Amino acid sequence: MRNSIKGAAKAFFAVVAILCVRSAAAQGNYEIQVYGADTVPPKTLMTELHSNFTPEGQRYYVDGVIPTNHQQHETVELTEGITNWSEIGFYIFTSVQDGHGVQWVGDHIRPRVRAPDSWHLPVGLSLSTEIGYQRPVYSPDTWTWEIRPIIDKTAGRWYFAVNPALERTFHGPDVKQGLGFSPGAKVSYDFSRVISGGVEYYADYGRLGAFDSLHNQQQQIFIVTDLNTSPKWEINIGVGVGSTASTDHLIVKGILGRRFDWGRRSPAD
Secondary structure, eight states, X not given: OHHHHHHHHHHHHHHHHHHOSSOOOOOOSSSOOOOOSOOOOBTEEEEEEEEEEEEEOOOSOBTTBOOOTTOEEEEEEEEEEEETTEEEEEEEEEEEETTTEEEEEEEEEEEEEEOOGGGOOXXXXXXXXXXXXXXXXXXXXXXXEEEEEEXXXXXXXXXXXXXXXXXXEEESTTTTSOOEEEEEEEEEEESSSSEEEEEEEEEEOEETTEEOOTTTOEEEEEEEEEEOSOTTEEEEEEEEEEOSTTXXXXXXXXXXXXXXXXXOOOOOO
């Protein structure tokens, strides 16, 4: 049994190695979230609104991209459970800013699978792949693809998650930049049954094997709280600070999610 688990895990990450031939890094401020390994159950729709405001960001146009300073990003995320180990998500990105009004930014689609419970792994393990389009005034790389392995673990009141994401550009100036590395991580602690608090980290290091200088990397640290008011609701609030010159200096984020069961769930696969 142990050898079969190891073999399945090797095959799982071989998919990442095969698919991620080349990528480009792009740490956007539309959906700021460290994923957990669990997927949405079948016959369940998860609806989320990601609200992110940048009080202190980029103030000048760079390569024709609108400055992020005082941008309000509203992202609608819809995730439907397919089986007990798979789901598919869809994003609608928007931006609100003085002088530009309300703008549609782009759409992404995100299928995801996780390691079945029958594997009995000591950690949660899943793999997300996301492809989509962004308008060039908001991202010079208009078509991108992300591969995101997800590893998490609950230990008593502590929760740990790591998302070592890899990104690829299909259309835009970063097509030839190679494989990009944009990791995310989270550590949180349950202070009570309702309130937990912790730290989230997001980064864009640049091309794998030849990282950008620290000045040109993007790194953000968020202090966050999660409110576990009900299994049907997801509430996450945080304040983030950019620790490098190329990162928006201050961002406030919030996630409000609601699960809807639209039918009787099937037995475990």
